[in-house]
Amino acid sequence: MLNQNPLKAPITKSQFKKLACAVGIAGVTTLISVPVLAKFYPPMALFQPSAHRSYPYRNSEKSIADTLSQNTKFANLYHELKKAGLLDTLKQGNYTIFAPTNEAFNALPKKDFERYSQPQNRAKVLKYHLVTSNITGKDQDLNGKLVTTVEGDQIKITVDPEGTVKLNNAIGKHPSIKASNGVIIEVDKVLMPPGL
Structure with a gap:
């Protein structure tokens, strides 16, 4: 039986959508919080x-x-x-x-x-x-x-x-x-x- 390296497995569409969603949420959160950082x-x-x-x-x-x-x-x-x-x-x-x-x-x-x-x-x-x-x-x-x-x-x-x-x-x-x-x-x- 072959051992597959999980790091070399291709990213599925489902995983890509989850990653894109997480990055999008992080980006929006950062943009919303910028005016709150008034002390800077x-x-x-x-x-x-x-x-x-x-x-x-x-x-x-x-x-x-x-x-x-x-x-x-x-x-x-x-x-x-x-x-x-x-x-x-x-x-x-x-x-x-x-x-x-x-x-x-x-x-x-x-x-x-x-x-x-x-x-x-x-x-x-x-x-x-x-x-x-x-x-x-x-x-x-x-x-x-x-x-x-x-x-x-x-x-x-x-x-x-x-x-x-x-x-x-x-x-x-x-x-x-x-x-x-x-x-x-x-x-x-x-x-x-x-x-x-």
Whole structure:
């Protein structure tokens, strides 16, 4: 009786299909997980999303206001900007907006939300999330940088050793969204101006 070497046996169609399926699943999983690997983005990429154009869903030909209106993650922010009369502002000019998610608004403590809900405070807080023009600089220049907001007070940018970018105490999420008139940077907290 002849001993056949299993390593020299031809691959059957069934085995080939299983192999192709496994390779395909591995490839799709890798592609889906790439945006999750945010810590591998250089900190500067948060403020210059055009450097990472390989994510077309993160680039919009529409204004900041129109881009926010189409992203359910920012439904609360869009509603609040509308109540404050700031949507027209975000359809023109050039801005960087630190955009709190729905979860960030929902996490506001009751006393902070009550203070925020007063019309003069709502506009003040939302303007504190806006910076005229795009923020630029080299990676090493970002750490400790202060940027002046439309509201008039400053936000401090810090970059920790792992590359996490913080705006005061809120974390900026990669990748940011490039709109026709600026940049939308997702943040996990509502930023409160000093003294509010």
